[in-house]
Amino acid sequence: MSLTADALSRLELDAKEVIARYPRPRSALLPLLHLVQSEEGWVSPEGIELCARWLDLTTAEVSAVATFYTMYKRRPNGDYTVGVCTNTLCAVLGGDEILARLEEHLGVHHDETTPDGKVTLEHIECNAACDYAPVVMVNWEFFDNVTPQGAVELVDRLRAGDPPAPTRGPGRLCTFKQVERVLAGFEDGLADEGVGAGPATLAGLHLARERGWAAPPPDAGGDAALGMPATGYGPGGGPSGSDAPADTAKSDPANPTPAGAPDENSSEGGKRQ
Ligand code: FES
Known part of the structure:
Protein backbone atom coordinates (compact mmCIF):
# COMPACT_ATOMS: atom_id res chain seq x y z
CA MET A 1 0.00 0.00 0.00
CA SER A 2 1.28 3.40 -0.86
CA LEU A 3 0.20 6.50 1.01
CA THR A 4 -1.82 9.04 -0.94
CA ALA A 5 -0.51 12.60 -1.33
CA ASP A 6 -3.23 13.78 1.10
CA ALA A 7 -2.30 11.21 3.72
CA LEU A 8 1.35 12.03 3.32
CA SER A 9 0.87 15.76 3.82
CA ARG A 10 -1.33 15.07 6.88
CA LEU A 11 1.38 12.87 8.32
CA GLU A 12 4.12 15.38 7.60
CA LEU A 13 2.22 18.13 9.44
CA ASP A 14 1.43 15.94 12.45
CA ALA A 15 4.97 14.57 12.57
CA LYS A 16 6.37 18.09 12.81
CA GLU A 17 4.09 18.78 15.77
CA VAL A 18 5.14 15.57 17.53
CA ILE A 19 8.85 16.12 16.95
CA ALA A 20 8.63 19.67 18.33
CA ARG A 21 7.54 18.25 21.70
CA TYR A 22 10.95 16.71 22.36
CA PRO A 23 14.37 18.25 23.01
CA ARG A 24 15.93 15.69 20.67
CA PRO A 25 14.07 14.63 17.51
CA ARG A 26 14.92 10.94 17.86
CA SER A 27 12.99 10.84 21.14
CA ALA A 28 9.83 11.18 19.04
CA LEU A 29 10.23 7.78 17.41
CA LEU A 30 7.71 5.88 19.54
CA PRO A 31 4.82 8.32 19.00
CA LEU A 32 5.72 8.66 15.32
CA LEU A 33 5.40 4.92 14.83
CA HIS A 34 1.93 5.19 16.38
CA LEU A 35 1.21 8.10 14.05
CA VAL A 36 2.14 5.98 11.05
CA GLN A 37 -0.17 3.23 12.33
CA SER A 38 -3.00 5.74 12.68
CA GLU A 39 -2.84 6.27 8.93
CA GLU A 40 -1.79 2.88 7.62
CA GLY A 41 -3.15 0.50 10.26
CA TRP A 42 0.34 -0.97 10.58
CA VAL A 43 3.97 0.03 10.21
CA SER A 44 4.76 -0.66 6.58
CA PRO A 45 8.22 -0.42 5.00
CA GLU A 46 7.08 2.99 3.72
CA GLY A 47 6.22 4.00 7.29
CA ILE A 48 9.66 2.90 8.45
CA GLU A 49 11.26 5.04 5.76
CA LEU A 50 9.14 8.04 6.71
CA CYS A 51 10.13 7.84 10.37
CA ALA A 52 13.78 7.45 9.40
CA ARG A 53 13.61 10.52 7.18
CA TRP A 54 11.76 12.66 9.74
CA LEU A 55 14.27 11.81 12.48
CA ASP A 56 17.46 11.47 10.49
CA LEU A 57 17.80 7.84 11.52
CA THR A 58 18.59 4.77 9.43
CA THR A 59 15.76 2.45 8.47
CA ALA A 60 17.62 -0.26 10.42
CA GLU A 61 17.40 1.86 13.58
CA VAL A 62 13.68 2.46 13.10
CA SER A 63 13.04 -1.21 12.30
CA ALA A 64 14.91 -2.25 15.43
CA VAL A 65 12.42 -0.30 17.54
CA ALA A 66 9.33 -1.20 15.52
CA THR A 67 10.07 -4.92 15.75
CA PHE A 68 10.85 -4.81 19.48
CA TYR A 69 7.46 -3.64 20.77
CA THR A 70 4.38 -5.75 20.17
CA MET A 71 2.10 -2.71 19.85
CA TYR A 72 3.75 -1.92 16.51
CA LYS A 73 2.23 -4.16 13.88
CA ARG A 74 4.27 -5.41 10.95
CA ARG A 75 1.19 -6.65 9.11
CA PRO A 76 -2.11 -4.82 8.55
CA ASN A 77 -4.03 -4.94 11.81
CA GLY A 78 -7.77 -5.41 12.14
CA ASP A 79 -10.10 -2.56 13.07
CA TYR A 80 -10.33 -4.12 16.52
CA THR A 81 -7.56 -5.80 18.47
CA VAL A 82 -9.22 -8.33 20.76
CA GLY A 83 -6.87 -9.27 23.57
CA VAL A 84 -7.61 -12.24 25.79
CA CYS A 85 -5.77 -12.48 29.09
CA THR A 86 -4.80 -15.93 30.31
CA ASN A 87 -2.59 -14.95 33.24
CA THR A 88 -3.26 -16.52 36.59
CA LEU A 89 -6.58 -15.07 37.73
CA CYS A 90 -8.12 -14.88 34.27
CA ALA A 91 -6.92 -18.43 33.55
CA VAL A 92 -8.46 -19.75 36.74
CA LEU A 93 -11.74 -18.06 35.90
CA GLY A 94 -11.97 -19.12 32.25
CA GLY A 95 -9.49 -17.10 30.16
CA ASP A 96 -8.06 -20.17 28.40
CA GLU A 97 -11.54 -21.31 27.48
CA ILE A 98 -12.36 -17.86 26.09
CA LEU A 99 -9.24 -17.85 23.94
CA ALA A 100 -9.87 -21.35 22.63
CA ARG A 101 -13.48 -20.49 21.84
CA LEU A 102 -12.51 -17.33 19.96
CA GLU A 103 -9.78 -19.12 17.99
CA GLU A 104 -12.30 -21.72 16.92
CA HIS A 105 -15.04 -19.19 16.18
CA LEU A 106 -12.86 -16.70 14.28
CA GLY A 107 -10.56 -19.25 12.63
CA VAL A 108 -7.47 -17.26 13.63
CA HIS A 109 -4.84 -17.54 16.34
CA HIS A 110 -2.61 -15.11 18.22
CA ASP A 111 -1.57 -12.08 16.14
CA GLU A 112 -3.71 -13.11 13.19
CA THR A 113 -6.51 -11.11 11.59
CA THR A 114 -9.86 -12.30 10.29
CA PRO A 115 -10.14 -12.24 6.48
CA ASP A 116 -12.64 -9.34 6.63
CA GLY A 117 -9.97 -7.21 8.34
CA LYS A 118 -12.17 -6.56 11.37
CA VAL A 119 -10.57 -8.47 14.25
CA THR A 120 -6.99 -9.19 15.23
CA LEU A 121 -6.81 -11.75 18.02
CA GLU A 122 -4.13 -11.40 20.67
CA HIS A 123 -3.17 -13.70 23.52
CA ILE A 124 -2.08 -11.17 26.11
CA GLU A 125 -0.54 -10.92 29.53
CA CYS A 126 -2.20 -9.47 32.63
CA ASN A 127 -4.15 -6.28 31.92
CA ALA A 128 -3.92 -5.21 35.55
CA ALA A 129 -7.68 -5.69 35.67
CA CYS A 130 -7.65 -8.95 37.61
CA ASP A 131 -10.44 -7.66 39.86
CA TYR A 132 -12.80 -8.24 36.92
CA ALA A 133 -11.31 -11.46 35.59
CA PRO A 134 -11.67 -12.93 33.11
CA VAL A 135 -11.03 -9.81 31.10
CA VAL A 136 -11.02 -9.21 27.36
CA MET A 137 -9.69 -5.97 25.92
CA VAL A 138 -10.82 -4.45 22.67
CA ASN A 139 -8.42 -1.78 21.46
CA TRP A 140 -7.27 -1.54 25.10
CA GLU A 141 -10.74 -0.92 26.53
CA PHE A 142 -12.02 -3.30 29.19
CA PHE A 143 -14.75 -5.89 28.86
CA ASP A 144 -15.08 -7.33 32.35
CA ASN A 145 -16.20 -10.73 33.65
CA VAL A 146 -16.48 -12.14 30.15
CA THR A 147 -17.78 -15.64 29.44
CA PRO A 148 -16.82 -17.72 26.37
CA GLN A 149 -20.28 -17.15 24.88
CA GLY A 150 -20.10 -13.44 25.73
CA ALA A 151 -16.76 -13.21 23.94
CA VAL A 152 -18.23 -14.80 20.82
CA GLU A 153 -21.13 -12.33 20.86
CA LEU A 154 -18.66 -9.48 21.34
CA VAL A 155 -16.57 -10.33 18.27
CA ASP A 156 -19.70 -10.97 16.21
CA ARG A 157 -20.87 -7.45 16.95
CA LEU A 158 -17.45 -6.03 16.10
CA ARG A 159 -17.50 -7.80 12.75
CA ALA A 160 -21.08 -6.67 12.09
CA GLY A 161 -20.10 -3.01 12.55
CA ASP A 162 -22.06 -2.74 15.81
CA PRO A 163 -19.34 -2.43 18.47
CA PRO A 164 -20.69 -2.60 22.04
CA ALA A 165 -19.63 -0.08 24.68
CA PRO A 166 -16.84 -1.23 26.98
CA THR A 167 -17.72 -2.15 30.56
CA ARG A 168 -15.63 0.76 31.82
CA GLY A 169 -14.07 3.81 30.23
CA PRO A 170 -15.62 5.76 27.35
CA GLY A 171 -19.11 4.92 26.17
CA ARG A 172 -17.94 3.85 22.73
CA LEU A 173 -15.13 1.89 21.17
CA CYS A 174 -12.62 3.58 18.90
CA THR A 175 -11.05 1.80 15.94
CA PHE A 176 -7.43 0.73 15.93
CA LYS A 177 -6.44 3.69 13.77
CA GLN A 178 -8.30 6.16 16.00
CA VAL A 179 -6.59 4.77 19.10
CA GLU A 180 -3.21 4.93 17.40
CA ARG A 181 -3.68 8.65 16.83
CA VAL A 182 -4.26 9.11 20.56
CA LEU A 183 -1.12 7.07 21.30
CA ALA A 184 0.76 9.38 18.96
CA GLY A 185 -0.21 12.21 21.30
CA PHE A 186 -3.36 13.69 19.78
CA GLU A 187 -6.13 13.66 22.39
CA ASP A 188 -9.62 12.56 21.44
CA GLY A 189 -11.24 13.97 24.58
CA LEU A 190 -12.38 10.55 25.83
CA ALA A 191 -9.70 9.93 28.45
CA ASP A 192 -11.85 10.89 31.42
CA GLU A 193 -15.12 9.55 30.12
CA GLY A 194 -16.91 6.77 31.95
CA VAL A 195 -16.05 4.72 34.99
CA GLY A 196 -12.39 3.90 35.54
CA ALA A 197 -12.24 2.03 38.82
CA GLY A 198 -15.35 0.02 39.63
CA PRO A 199 -16.54 -1.32 43.01
CA ALA A 200 -14.31 -4.39 42.87
CA THR A 201 -11.26 -2.21 42.18
CA LEU A 202 -12.02 -0.05 45.19
CA ALA A 203 -12.94 -2.84 47.63
CA GLY A 204 -9.46 -2.95 49.19
CA LEU A 205 -9.42 0.82 49.63
CA HIS A 206 -12.81 0.80 51.39
CA LEU A 207 -11.70 -2.07 53.63
CA ALA A 208 -8.51 -0.21 54.59
CA ARG A 209 -10.50 2.92 55.43
CA GLU A 210 -12.96 0.96 57.57
CA ARG A 211 -10.10 -0.58 59.51
CA GLY A 212 -8.07 2.61 59.76
CA TRP A 213 -5.15 1.25 57.77
CA ALA A 214 -2.79 3.64 56.03
CA ALA A 215 0.20 3.28 53.76
CA PRO A 216 3.57 3.53 55.54
CA ALA A 254 22.66 14.70 31.73
CA ASN A 255 21.11 13.32 34.94
CA PRO A 256 23.46 14.02 37.86
CA THR A 257 23.01 12.46 41.25
CA PRO A 258 20.00 14.06 42.94
CA ALA A 259 20.69 16.37 45.88
CA GLY A 260 20.40 14.46 49.13
CA ALA A 261 21.31 11.06 47.71
CA PRO A 262 24.21 9.36 49.49
CA ASP A 263 27.50 9.13 47.64
CA GLU A 264 27.94 5.42 47.16
CA ASN A 265 31.68 5.84 46.60
CA SER A 266 32.27 7.49 49.93
CA SER A 267 32.70 5.73 53.26
CA GLU A 268 29.44 7.40 54.36
CA GLY A 269 27.41 6.08 51.49
CA GLY A 270 26.86 2.70 49.98
CA LYS A 271 24.23 1.61 52.43
CA ARG A 272 22.31 -0.16 49.73
CA GLN A 273 23.40 -3.70 49.10
S1 FES B 1 -4.75 -11.95 35.25
FE1 FES B 1 -6.02 -11.22 33.67
S2 FES B 1 -6.13 -9.09 34.05
FE2 FES B 1 -4.74 -9.80 35.52
Whole structure:
Protein backbone atom coordinates (compact mmCIF):
# COMPACT_ATOMS: atom_id res chain seq x y z
CA MET A 1 0.00 0.00 0.00
CA SER A 2 1.28 3.40 -0.86
CA LEU A 3 0.20 6.50 1.01
CA THR A 4 -1.82 9.04 -0.94
CA ALA A 5 -0.51 12.60 -1.33
CA ASP A 6 -3.23 13.78 1.10
CA ALA A 7 -2.30 11.21 3.72
CA LEU A 8 1.35 12.03 3.32
CA SER A 9 0.87 15.76 3.82
CA ARG A 10 -1.33 15.07 6.88
CA LEU A 11 1.38 12.87 8.32
CA GLU A 12 4.12 15.38 7.60
CA LEU A 13 2.22 18.13 9.44
CA ASP A 14 1.43 15.94 12.45
CA ALA A 15 4.97 14.57 12.57
CA LYS A 16 6.37 18.09 12.81
CA GLU A 17 4.09 18.78 15.77
CA VAL A 18 5.14 15.57 17.53
CA ILE A 19 8.85 16.12 16.95
CA ALA A 20 8.63 19.67 18.33
CA ARG A 21 7.54 18.25 21.70
CA TYR A 22 10.95 16.71 22.36
CA PRO A 23 14.37 18.25 23.01
CA ARG A 24 15.93 15.69 20.67
CA PRO A 25 14.07 14.63 17.51
CA ARG A 26 14.92 10.94 17.86
CA SER A 27 12.99 10.84 21.14
CA ALA A 28 9.83 11.18 19.04
CA LEU A 29 10.23 7.78 17.41
CA LEU A 30 7.71 5.88 19.54
CA PRO A 31 4.82 8.32 19.00
CA LEU A 32 5.72 8.66 15.32
CA LEU A 33 5.40 4.92 14.83
CA HIS A 34 1.93 5.19 16.38
CA LEU A 35 1.21 8.10 14.05
CA VAL A 36 2.14 5.98 11.05
CA GLN A 37 -0.17 3.23 12.33
CA SER A 38 -3.00 5.74 12.68
CA GLU A 39 -2.84 6.27 8.93
CA GLU A 40 -1.79 2.88 7.62
CA GLY A 41 -3.15 0.50 10.26
CA TRP A 42 0.34 -0.97 10.58
CA VAL A 43 3.97 0.03 10.21
CA SER A 44 4.76 -0.66 6.58
CA PRO A 45 8.22 -0.42 5.00
CA GLU A 46 7.08 2.99 3.72
CA GLY A 47 6.22 4.00 7.29
CA ILE A 48 9.66 2.90 8.45
CA GLU A 49 11.26 5.04 5.76
CA LEU A 50 9.14 8.04 6.71
CA CYS A 51 10.13 7.84 10.37
CA ALA A 52 13.78 7.45 9.40
CA ARG A 53 13.61 10.52 7.18
CA TRP A 54 11.76 12.66 9.74
CA LEU A 55 14.27 11.81 12.48
CA ASP A 56 17.46 11.47 10.49
CA LEU A 57 17.80 7.84 11.52
CA THR A 58 18.59 4.77 9.43
CA THR A 59 15.76 2.45 8.47
CA ALA A 60 17.62 -0.26 10.42
CA GLU A 61 17.40 1.86 13.58
CA VAL A 62 13.68 2.46 13.10
CA SER A 63 13.04 -1.21 12.30
CA ALA A 64 14.91 -2.25 15.43
CA VAL A 65 12.42 -0.30 17.54
CA ALA A 66 9.33 -1.20 15.52
CA THR A 67 10.07 -4.92 15.75
CA PHE A 68 10.85 -4.81 19.48
CA TYR A 69 7.46 -3.64 20.77
CA THR A 70 4.38 -5.75 20.17
CA MET A 71 2.10 -2.71 19.85
CA TYR A 72 3.75 -1.92 16.51
CA LYS A 73 2.23 -4.16 13.88
CA ARG A 74 4.27 -5.41 10.95
CA ARG A 75 1.19 -6.65 9.11
CA PRO A 76 -2.11 -4.82 8.55
CA ASN A 77 -4.03 -4.94 11.81
CA GLY A 78 -7.77 -5.41 12.14
CA ASP A 79 -10.10 -2.56 13.07
CA TYR A 80 -10.33 -4.12 16.52
CA THR A 81 -7.56 -5.80 18.47
CA VAL A 82 -9.22 -8.33 20.76
CA GLY A 83 -6.87 -9.27 23.57
CA VAL A 84 -7.61 -12.24 25.79
CA CYS A 85 -5.77 -12.48 29.09
CA THR A 86 -4.80 -15.93 30.31
CA ASN A 87 -2.59 -14.95 33.24
CA THR A 88 -3.26 -16.52 36.59
CA LEU A 89 -6.58 -15.07 37.73
CA CYS A 90 -8.12 -14.88 34.27
CA ALA A 91 -6.92 -18.43 33.55
CA VAL A 92 -8.46 -19.75 36.74
CA LEU A 93 -11.74 -18.06 35.90
CA GLY A 94 -11.97 -19.12 32.25
CA GLY A 95 -9.49 -17.10 30.16
CA ASP A 96 -8.06 -20.17 28.40
CA GLU A 97 -11.54 -21.31 27.48
CA ILE A 98 -12.36 -17.86 26.09
CA LEU A 99 -9.24 -17.85 23.94
CA ALA A 100 -9.87 -21.35 22.63
CA ARG A 101 -13.48 -20.49 21.84
CA LEU A 102 -12.51 -17.33 19.96
CA GLU A 103 -9.78 -19.12 17.99
CA GLU A 104 -12.30 -21.72 16.92
CA HIS A 105 -15.04 -19.19 16.18
CA LEU A 106 -12.86 -16.70 14.28
CA GLY A 107 -10.56 -19.25 12.63
CA VAL A 108 -7.47 -17.26 13.63
CA HIS A 109 -4.84 -17.54 16.34
CA HIS A 110 -2.61 -15.11 18.22
CA ASP A 111 -1.57 -12.08 16.14
CA GLU A 112 -3.71 -13.11 13.19
CA THR A 113 -6.51 -11.11 11.59
CA THR A 114 -9.86 -12.30 10.29
CA PRO A 115 -10.14 -12.24 6.48
CA ASP A 116 -12.64 -9.34 6.63
CA GLY A 117 -9.97 -7.21 8.34
CA LYS A 118 -12.17 -6.56 11.37
CA VAL A 119 -10.57 -8.47 14.25
CA THR A 120 -6.99 -9.19 15.23
CA LEU A 121 -6.81 -11.75 18.02
CA GLU A 122 -4.13 -11.40 20.67
CA HIS A 123 -3.17 -13.70 23.52
CA ILE A 124 -2.08 -11.17 26.11
CA GLU A 125 -0.54 -10.92 29.53
CA CYS A 126 -2.20 -9.47 32.63
CA ASN A 127 -4.15 -6.28 31.92
CA ALA A 128 -3.92 -5.21 35.55
CA ALA A 129 -7.68 -5.69 35.67
CA CYS A 130 -7.65 -8.95 37.61
CA ASP A 131 -10.44 -7.66 39.86
CA TYR A 132 -12.80 -8.24 36.92
CA ALA A 133 -11.31 -11.46 35.59
CA PRO A 134 -11.67 -12.93 33.11
CA VAL A 135 -11.03 -9.81 31.10
CA VAL A 136 -11.02 -9.21 27.36
CA MET A 137 -9.69 -5.97 25.92
CA VAL A 138 -10.82 -4.45 22.67
CA ASN A 139 -8.42 -1.78 21.46
CA TRP A 140 -7.27 -1.54 25.10
CA GLU A 141 -10.74 -0.92 26.53
CA PHE A 142 -12.02 -3.30 29.19
CA PHE A 143 -14.75 -5.89 28.86
CA ASP A 144 -15.08 -7.33 32.35
CA ASN A 145 -16.20 -10.73 33.65
CA VAL A 146 -16.48 -12.14 30.15
CA THR A 147 -17.78 -15.64 29.44
CA PRO A 148 -16.82 -17.72 26.37
CA GLN A 149 -20.28 -17.15 24.88
CA GLY A 150 -20.10 -13.44 25.73
CA ALA A 151 -16.76 -13.21 23.94
CA VAL A 152 -18.23 -14.80 20.82
CA GLU A 153 -21.13 -12.33 20.86
CA LEU A 154 -18.66 -9.48 21.34
CA VAL A 155 -16.57 -10.33 18.27
CA ASP A 156 -19.70 -10.97 16.21
CA ARG A 157 -20.87 -7.45 16.95
CA LEU A 158 -17.45 -6.03 16.10
CA ARG A 159 -17.50 -7.80 12.75
CA ALA A 160 -21.08 -6.67 12.09
CA GLY A 161 -20.10 -3.01 12.55
CA ASP A 162 -22.06 -2.74 15.81
CA PRO A 163 -19.34 -2.43 18.47
CA PRO A 164 -20.69 -2.60 22.04
CA ALA A 165 -19.63 -0.08 24.68
CA PRO A 166 -16.84 -1.23 26.98
CA THR A 167 -17.72 -2.15 30.56
CA ARG A 168 -15.63 0.76 31.82
CA GLY A 169 -14.07 3.81 30.23
CA PRO A 170 -15.62 5.76 27.35
CA GLY A 171 -19.11 4.92 26.17
CA ARG A 172 -17.94 3.85 22.73
CA LEU A 173 -15.13 1.89 21.17
CA CYS A 174 -12.62 3.58 18.90
CA THR A 175 -11.05 1.80 15.94
CA PHE A 176 -7.43 0.73 15.93
CA LYS A 177 -6.44 3.69 13.77
CA GLN A 178 -8.30 6.16 16.00
CA VAL A 179 -6.59 4.77 19.10
CA GLU A 180 -3.21 4.93 17.40
CA ARG A 181 -3.68 8.65 16.83
CA VAL A 182 -4.26 9.11 20.56
CA LEU A 183 -1.12 7.07 21.30
CA ALA A 184 0.76 9.38 18.96
CA GLY A 185 -0.21 12.21 21.30
CA PHE A 186 -3.36 13.69 19.78
CA GLU A 187 -6.13 13.66 22.39
CA ASP A 188 -9.62 12.56 21.44
CA GLY A 189 -11.24 13.97 24.58
CA LEU A 190 -12.38 10.55 25.83
CA ALA A 191 -9.70 9.93 28.45
CA ASP A 192 -11.85 10.89 31.42
CA GLU A 193 -15.12 9.55 30.12
CA GLY A 194 -16.91 6.77 31.95
CA VAL A 195 -16.05 4.72 34.99
CA GLY A 196 -12.39 3.90 35.54
CA ALA A 197 -12.24 2.03 38.82
CA GLY A 198 -15.35 0.02 39.63
CA PRO A 199 -16.54 -1.32 43.01
CA ALA A 200 -14.31 -4.39 42.87
CA THR A 201 -11.26 -2.21 42.18
CA LEU A 202 -12.02 -0.05 45.19
CA ALA A 203 -12.94 -2.84 47.63
CA GLY A 204 -9.46 -2.95 49.19
CA LEU A 205 -9.42 0.82 49.63
CA HIS A 206 -12.81 0.80 51.39
CA LEU A 207 -11.70 -2.07 53.63
CA ALA A 208 -8.51 -0.21 54.59
CA ARG A 209 -10.50 2.92 55.43
CA GLU A 210 -12.96 0.96 57.57
CA ARG A 211 -10.10 -0.58 59.51
CA GLY A 212 -8.07 2.61 59.76
CA TRP A 213 -5.15 1.25 57.77
CA ALA A 214 -2.79 3.64 56.03
CA ALA A 215 0.20 3.28 53.76
CA PRO A 216 3.57 3.53 55.54
CA PRO A 217 5.16 6.99 55.38
CA PRO A 218 7.74 7.48 52.61
CA ASP A 219 10.75 7.45 54.90
CA ALA A 220 13.94 5.45 55.04
CA GLY A 221 12.88 3.21 57.88
CA GLY A 222 12.03 0.13 55.86
CA ASP A 223 9.26 -2.04 57.21
CA ALA A 224 10.33 -4.35 59.96
CA ALA A 225 6.93 -6.08 59.96
CA LEU A 226 7.47 -7.07 56.32
CA GLY A 227 11.16 -7.77 56.79
CA MET A 228 12.12 -4.89 54.48
CA PRO A 229 15.48 -3.29 55.33
CA ALA A 230 16.06 0.43 55.65
CA THR A 231 17.41 1.88 52.43
CA GLY A 232 19.18 4.94 53.77
CA TYR A 233 17.29 7.05 51.26
CA GLY A 234 14.46 9.45 51.89
CA PRO A 235 14.95 11.82 54.83
CA GLY A 236 15.94 15.36 54.06
CA GLY A 237 14.35 15.38 50.62
CA GLY A 238 16.58 12.72 49.09
CA PRO A 239 15.24 10.20 46.60
CA SER A 240 13.36 7.15 47.75
CA GLY A 241 14.71 3.64 47.59
CA SER A 242 12.72 3.20 44.38
CA ASP A 243 14.72 5.81 42.52
CA ALA A 244 17.54 4.86 40.18
CA PRO A 245 20.77 3.87 41.95
CA ALA A 246 23.06 6.84 42.40
CA ASP A 247 25.84 5.20 40.39
CA THR A 248 23.51 4.89 37.41
CA ALA A 249 22.75 8.58 37.65
CA LYS A 250 26.45 9.35 37.85
CA SER A 251 27.14 7.53 34.64
CA ASP A 252 24.73 9.84 32.85
CA PRO A 253 26.06 13.43 32.81
CA ALA A 254 22.66 14.70 31.73
CA ASN A 255 21.11 13.32 34.94
CA PRO A 256 23.46 14.02 37.86
CA THR A 257 23.01 12.46 41.25
CA PRO A 258 20.00 14.06 42.94
CA ALA A 259 20.69 16.37 45.88
CA GLY A 260 20.40 14.46 49.13
CA ALA A 261 21.31 11.06 47.71
CA PRO A 262 24.21 9.36 49.49
CA ASP A 263 27.50 9.13 47.64
CA GLU A 264 27.94 5.42 47.16
CA ASN A 265 31.68 5.84 46.60
CA SER A 266 32.27 7.49 49.93
CA SER A 267 32.70 5.73 53.26
CA GLU A 268 29.44 7.40 54.36
CA GLY A 269 27.41 6.08 51.49
CA GLY A 270 26.86 2.70 49.98
CA LYS A 271 24.23 1.61 52.43
CA ARG A 272 22.31 -0.16 49.73
CA GLN A 273 23.40 -3.70 49.10
S1 FES B 1 -4.75 -11.95 35.25
FE1 FES B 1 -6.02 -11.22 33.67
S2 FES B 1 -6.13 -9.09 34.05
FE2 FES B 1 -4.74 -9.80 35.52
